Amino acid sequence: MRLDGKTALVTGAARGIGAAVARVFAAEGARVALTDVLSGPGQQVREAISTAGGTASFAEPDVTSEPDWRRVIDEVLDRFGGLDILVNNAGIYERNTVEDLDLETWNHVMEVNAASVFLGTKACIPVMRRSGGGSIINIASVASMRGSQWSTAYHASKGAVAVFTRSAAVQYGRYGIRVNSVHPGAIDTDMLDQVYLDDDLRRQRIEAMPMRRSGSPEEVAKAVLFLASDDSSYVTGAELRVDGGALA
Numbered sequence: 683m684r685l686d687g688k689t690a691l692v693t694g695a696a697r698g699i700g701a702a703v704a705r706v707f708a709a710e711g712a713r714v715a716l717t718d719v720l721s722g723p724g725q726q727v728r729e730a731i732s733t734a735g736g737t738a739s740f741a742e743p744d745v746t747s748e749p750d751w752r753r754v755i756d757e758v759l760d761r762f763g764g765l766d767i768l769v770n771n772a773g774i775y776e777r778n779t780v781e782d783l784d785l786e787t788w789n790h791v792m793e794v795n796a797a798s799v800f801l802g803t804k805a806c807i808p809v810m811r812r813s814g815g816g817s818i819i820n821i822a823s824v825a826s827m828r829g830s831q832w833s834t835a836y837h838a839s840k841g842a843v844a845v846f847t848r849s850a851a852v853q854y855g856r857y858g859i860r861v862n863s864v865h866p867g868a869i870d871t872d873m874l875d876q877v878y879l880d881d882d883l884r885r886q887r888i889e890a891m892p893m894r895r896s897g898s899p900e901e902v903a904k905a906v907l908f909l910a911s912d913d914s915s916y917v918t919g920a921e922l923r924v925d926g927g928a929l930a
């Protein structure tokens with residue numbers, strides 16, 4: 683199995699892409715620490731992994747809280763003895779033009795989508811340095827690579843994640859810590875229902891895509907698995923699009 687003996691922490695693991703990453707990692711032999719603010723769904727994903735024979739824990743830190751990050755990492759170290767993989771996946775969507783967007787919303791989106799990635803990375807690096815390396819995967823978006831008619835703060839926050847990822851890769855490559863970003867396109871989750879407000883918009887957008895379909899959370903999870911595993915041992919600072927060719 684590709685993640686045998688490794689421990690992974692996945693944020694936003696109660697549903698969508700994060701839950702798929704947690705399931706795929708566990709099936710590949712990793713011990714998985716799931717975190718999310720959604721307690722019920724998070725516990726259900728943990729139970730499903732355990733029932734399938736995997737090893738998983740669940741905790742409820744808010745990714746925007748530095749004390750929560752310290753606490754959850756201490757818990758992971760106590761329980762599993764190390765931390766090899768971090769997937770910064772938790773995120774929120776927002777829909778506003780520049781003029782409609784207020785500073786409070788801008789700050790909130792930047793905090794949940796971008797500051798969380800900084801805090802998680804900062805909290806994990808000392809642990810990974812001590813153990814001789816690790817892999818950090820930040821879930822950005824194709825939104826980091828282009829603008830749109832709406833979702834101003836969302837695009838800006840994902841752009842921040844992408845460039846932060848490169849800086850972390852440059853700074854910590856010498857310690858065996860690889861840091862990469864994954865850029866999903868339209869993936870069938872609760873978040874996509876917020877992006878495509880109605881069926882007509884969804885149909886138009888999807889028909890304009892090279893593969894004429896949206897992606898599944900599992901298809902993103904398999905790309906994340908590649909970056910988490912030793913199969914990508916010389917890949918760092920990379921931006922991997924999983925968008926069915928949408929940006930091609």
Ligand SMILES: NC(=O)c1ccc[n+]([C@@H]2O[C@H](COP(=O)([O-])OP(=O)(O)OC[C@H]3O[C@@H](n4cnc5c(N)ncnc54)[C@H](O)[C@@H]3O)[C@@H](O)[C@H]2O)c1
Binds near residue numbers: 774
């Ligand atoms: N679905 C898509 O089409 C798509 C496309 C590009 C990028 N993404 C990115 O993928 C990631 C996962 O998105 P998804 O589609 O699975 O969305 P989702 O809404 O289904 O899942 C996001 C998860 O993050 C959790 N979360 C939100 N705020 C949190 C906080 N403060 N602390 C802890 N957990 C928090 C939510 O509770 C939820 O379980 C996000 O970063 C999103 O921006 C999604």
